[in-house]
Each structure stands twice: as C-alpha cells, then as structure tokens.
Ligand SMILES: Nc1ncnc2c1ncn2[C@@H]1O[C@H](COP(=O)(O)OP(=O)(O)OP(=O)(O)O)[C@@H](O)[C@H]1O
C-alpha cells in the first residue's frame with residue numbers, strides 16, 4: 383500500500399550505514415527491520431504501514447549511498463541519510479538538520495609507510511581518490527596542486543601499484559591501510575551520517591518531518607551506542623573538518 387499524502391518517503395543507503403540506521407529508525411517508528419530480510423533481500427522499495435509514531439506511513443527506497451542526496455535533492459524522497467563525506471563532495475540544495483552519529487570514520491591522506499612523499503610547492507604529486515573535490519580543496523589550501531586520479535574503490539591499490547603517490551580515502555579501523563603497508567598522513571574530515579531533507583518537503587510536510595526530527599533527536603540523546611560509535615573514529619574534542 384502506497385503511503386498517504388502526509389506519509390514520508392525516505393532514501394536510505396544500502397550497505398554498512400543501513401545496518402547502523404535500522405535500530406535508530408525502529409525507535410522512531412520506522413520499522414524497516416520488520417520488512418527487510420537482510421542483504422539477500424533484493425527488493426528496493428518498501429511501503430511501511432501507518433503506526434502511532436508514523437500516522438501517514440512511510441515509503442523507503444534503498445539506494446546506493448552516493449545516490450541518496452540526488453533522490454532528496456530532486457524531491458523523489460523527502461528525507462535521506464548520507465555521509466558527510468558524500469555531502470561535502472558536491473554542493474547541494476538540501477536541509478541538513480541532524481548528525482545521526484552513525485557511519486563514523488574519517489577521510490584521510492595515506493601513503494606507503496616505506497616511501498613518504500615530500501610535500502612542497504612545485505613538486506608533482508598524484509593522488510588517487512573517490513573524493514576529487516574535497517581532495518583538491520585540501521591540497522590547494524596548502525598551496526599544492528596535485529594531479530587527481532579518480533577511482534571508485536580499492537583506492538589503497540593506488541600507491542602500491544605506482545598509479546599514485548598518495549591516496550585520500552575513508553579510514554575506520556585503519557586495518558585496510560595496515561594490511562596494505564600504508565600509513566595515515568593527515569585527517570581531512572571527520573565523517574558521520576547526516577539526516578537530509580528536501581527543502582520543499584519541509585514546508586509541505588512540516589508536521590511529520592519536524593516530529594521525526596524531534597523523535598530522532600530524543601533517541602540520539604539517550605543512545606549510548608551512538609556516542610561510542612562517534613568517538614571510535616574521532617578524537618575527543620575535534621569538530622567537523624580536521
Ligand atoms: N569503513 C568505512 N568505509 C567506507 N565508508 C564508511 C566506512 N565507515 C563508514 N562509512 C560511510 O559509509 C558510506 C557508504 O560507504 P560505501 O560507499 O563504501 O558503501 P557501502 O556501505 O560499502 O555500500 P555499497 O557497497 O552498497 O556502496 C560512506 O560514504 C561513509 O559515509
């Protein structure tokens with residue numbers, strides 16, 4: 383059954399963020415966990431029935447993490463969950479009311495532990511990354527103009543194969559860097575997942591959206607696991623960009 387006119391459509395990222403978002407969403411009445419059967423479930427659209435915390439019901443779209451802002455910006459979804467890395471890479475017309483604390487990691491520069499790169503103006507530098515814009519902005523702020531080599535995954539192979547001198551990629555536990563003999567040079571951005579809202583939906587569906595934001599805020603305020611999650615990737619006292 384499709385949601386009522388006052389029902390909300392959510393774009394949620396498939397993969398690791400979805401698993402962390404499910405318990406939080408359940409606490410605010412969006413019980414996708416009751417319908418989604420896990421990673422082998424290939425359905426991409428779920429209509430959740432109305433409930434006491436969700437009077438209009440909800441439609442959930444499961445999309446690739448990097449595509450969530452596109453669905454919300456175009457108004458196909460009212461609300462989404464996206465990493466601050468994805469949001470920082472491309473400027474969008476979106477309202478971002480809440481840091482959900484989940485999906486904590488950091489965007490960092492890394493290089494071969496045995497082959498440090500001298501960083502000086504005028505020295506040529508090749509950097510492989512899934513984040514060309516954030517990467518370029520960071521190096522330029524230091525007066526360095528690198529050649530960006532865009533990749534879509536397994537970025538750590540860049541310096542190992544000679545494709546690049548350094549990489550800019552997400553680091554969570556640091557295990558991928560360690561196992562590939564790379565060392566972290568510098569953090570560019572501390573990353574968490576954010577709630578994003580289509581600006582027009584905020585006006586047209588003001589009541590259910592503000593109620594959902596308030597409920598999520600309450601749930602986060604009493605959620606010790608989220609606080610632990612954030613602190614595992616982010617030194618105490620640090621804020622946003624490194
Ligand atoms: N260790 C991590 N590596 C990558 N991303 C992470 C990590 N921890 C948290 N994240 C967050 O998860 C988001 C999605 O990651 P990614 O694009 O790798 O998708 P995924 O979870 O592997 O799912 P899919 O394979 O379907 O794309 C990132 O943009 C980032 O905000």
Ligand SMILES: O=P(O)(O)OC[C@H]1O[C@H](OP(=O)(O)OP(=O)(O)O)[C@H](O)[C@@H]1O
Nearest residue numbers: 535536537551552553554555556557558
């Ligand atoms: O510090 P760690 O805990 O090891 O996590 C970091 C790794 O996880 C991500 O890769 P992902 O698993 O998404 O695969 P990908 O290389 O295809 O992006 C990221 O791009 C790193 O490679």
